[in-house]
Amino acid sequence: MPEGHVLEFTRVTKRFNDVTAVSDFSARVEPGVVTAFLGPNGAGKTTTLRILLGQVRPTSGTATIGGVAYADLRTPLKTIGSVLEETVYRPRRSAARQLTIAAKANGIPLSRVDEVLALVGLDGEREGRIGSFSLGMRQRLSVAHALLGDAGTLVFDEPANGLDPEGIRWMRLLMRRLADEGRTVLVSSHVLSEVEQVADHVLVLSKGQLVLSSGIESLADPASGSVVVDAADRVALTAALAEAGFEVEVLRSGLTVRGGDAKTVGALAASAGIALSTLVQRGPTLEDVFIDLVRGGKFEPRPAIAASDDVEADAPVEGEASRPDADAGAVVGAAEGADAGADGVAVDVATDGDVEASLPDAETDDVAVADAEGEGAEAATDVDEAETAASPEVIEEETSEGPEAPDTESANPDEDRAEGDDETTQSDAANDDAEAVDGGQSEPGPSFDEILFGSGSAATESSVLDDPAGSEQEHAGTEVFAGLGDEASDDDALAGDDSASESAADEQGEIADASAPESDENEDPRSAAVSSMLAAAARAYYEDEPQPYPFGEKAEGEGPADGEHHEGEHHHEGEQHHDGEQHHEGEQHHEGEQHHEDEHHHEGEHHDGEHHDGEHHRY
Numbered sequence: 001m002p003e004g005h006v007l008e009f010t011r012v013t014k015r016f017n018d019v020t021a022v023s024d025f026s027a028r029v030e031p032g033v034v035t036a037f038l039g040p041n042g043a044g045k046t047t048t049l050r051i052l053l054g055q056v057r058p059t060s061g062t063a064t065i066g067g068v069a070y071a072d073l074r075t076p077l078k079t080i081g082s083v084l085e086e087t088v089y090r091p092r093r094s095a096a097r098q099l100t101i102a103a104k105a106n107g108i109p110l111s112r113v114d115e116v117l118a119l120v121g122l123d124g125e126r127e128g129r130i131g132s133f134s135l136g137m138r139q140r141l142s143v144a145h146a147l148l149g150d151a152g153t154l155v156f157d158e159p160a161n162g163l164d165p166e167g168i169r170w171m172r173l174l175m176r177r178l179a180d181e182g183r184t185v186l187v188s189s190h191v192l193s194e195v196e197q198v199a200d201h202v203l204v205l206s207k208g209q210l211v212l213s214s215g216i217e218s219l220a221d222p223a224s225g226s227v228v229v230d231a232a233d234r235v236a237l238t239a240a241l242a243e244a245g246f247e248v249e250v251l252r253s254g255l256t257v258r259g260g261d262a263k264t265v266g267a268l269a270a271s272a273g274i275a276l277s278t279l280v281q282r283g284p285t286l287e288d289v290f291i292d293l294v295r296g297g298k299f300e301p302r303p304a305i306a307a308s309d310d311v312e313a314d315a316p317v318e319g320e321a322s323r324p325d326a327d328a329g330a331v332v333g334a335a336e337g338a339d340a341g342a343d344g345v346a347v348d349v350a351t352d353g354d355v356e357a358s359l360p361d362a363e364t365d366d367v368a369v370a371d372a373e374g375e376g377a378e379a380a381t382d383v384d385e386a387e388t389a390a391s392p393e394v395i396e397e398e399t400s401e402g403p404e405a406p407d408t409e410s411a412n413p414d415e416d417r418a419e420g421d422d423e424t425t426q427s428d429a430a431n432d433d434a435e436a437v438d439g440g441q442s443e444p445g446p447s448f449d450e451i452l453f454g455s456g457s458a459a460t461e462s463s464v465l466d467d468p469a470g471s472e473q474e475h476a477g478t479e480v481f482a483g484l485g486d487e488a489s490d491d492d493a494l495a496g497d498d499s500a501s502e503s504a505a506d507e508q509g510e511i512a513d514a515s516a517p518e519s520d521e522n523e524d525p526r527s528a529a530v531s532s533m534l535a536a537a538a539r540a541y542y543e544d545e546p547q548p549y550p551f552g553e554k555a556e557g558e559g560p561a562d563g564e565h566h567e568g569e570h571h572h573e574g575e576q577h578h579d580g581e582q583h584h585e586g587e588q589h590h591e592g593e594q595h596h597e598d599e600h601h602h603e604g605e606h607h608d609g610e611h612h613d614g615e616h617h618r619y
């Protein structure tokens, strides 16, 4: 079984003309766990991953896989497999053909093609033309490609896109399994719920900067979550809570109260003479954490809940249950958040839905990018076939609005799960002293969107939270980085001249300088791996997972792990995505593997993928 590699990002910065997509990003991603790379649209996740994959040359800094830059890997596909957003394929190729080309280019036994096709559920589409595939099928094909080399490291960029609920679940289980096998799994997402259910460790990126690195278990402090409460007289209950200064969200299944615990809320209701029909203490969602974080740094990592076992009990349930339902409802009270630290902002927190919604504008405009490449690329498209090129991803033209594409799949499967847990824990709690929460003076705290976008105020200065006791476990550490709201940092960077760098960036060879991982100073968040509560939940599902996982021996000669220098292929081979053919080929643009990468890819993908296929996630 291939072993995972440590991914090391050292002070990575990437500027696209006047846009700083990634700013001084340092992080270490460990094997054996699922690390979620979280952030809103435009935060810089894709750019960071592309830098790791040698598709975009960083303006500064390094990104390495097991200490080796992508460009220096001899057999990339055997070292790191990736599923990037909006991958483009040659429409006339069959799935099997596509994978066969990649296998050949990477010295992978052709028998592996059918294996991975079966693994992703496309065995029945072996000869089907990719152009006729649905978005979800293409996504599965991308996964098949990523798994082709049985690599020890897998990178998924918004993998849920295009997948139906079952597909998303399948994807989660797959990631869980890969991590459990000791591989390194890095998955980006802007949909919190997806991450919560499978991640062991979370890296949060906001406006190109790492703002939080934490083990999921450290975030799972039930006390920092919220309370779901309901009563026949919901109006009266809402009023009482609002009056007491609680922030309340009205959801389909009840009211979600932030800033207090079940005991307090129950007591408050009792003193107001309101009979409750539901009272449930929920664990915190990532949203809760972020909100808390910004509100004066209330968030404090919780001692890592040790091992998986215990974890199972609580977490799982909570994990899912906790998700606030897609805002079904209107935010009500808002008033005071616990501490008034934050500046005013609307309070409606929530749900993924919100998150997405808000993104819209953000970075849309910036796109600037590369020029012409698009076309060239396209042209190739059809031409294609020829296995010549190998690049799998072709697309059609580029438009220019890369980044913003509308997100199709927002589809959060879980959306509604909501607090299905309404197990009514009727609390009659007689306690009267419902100290109505901390004063009602509060000002509304910032919304989750604000927090992530930093639009509002927010963030404190990088404060590093202590590691929860006993959290030395690898990933248990939690670090909160620089203020989310700081835009300053970025700006400085905006050197108009970068353009030069861009174009220059193409000098393939260098993309991702091989420079070994320079020891980055301090920031190396994370610590070790530990199974989180949520991971435990995922594992639970895992049991039912129907699909076999045909990895195993295979591949003669492909040494998994080190990936480094085994065979003799050059990095240039461009295995990255699909085929693993050299960049020199001609698909460059399309595929985005080449030098010109930077812009190309993005553009290509975005445009192509998006427009044409409508699969985009961006806004």
Ligand SMILES: Nc1ncnc2c1ncn2[C@@H]1O[C@H](COP(=O)(O)OP(=O)(O)OP(=O)(O)O)[C@@H](O)[C@H]1O
Binding pocket: 016, 019, 020, 021, 039, 040, 041, 042, 043, 044, 045, 046, 047, 048, 085, 190, 363, 364, 365, 366, 367, 368, 369, 370, 402, 403, 598, 599, 600, 602, 603, 617, 618, 619
């Ligand atoms: N080739 C490019 N040329 C110019 N700007 C770019 C290019 N690629 C990305 N950007 C900009 O860099 C920023 C980060 O984009 P990136 O795609 O990395 O974000 P993301 O976090 O992956 O977003 P999403 O969740 O929407 O995929 C955005 O402002 C985007 O417009």
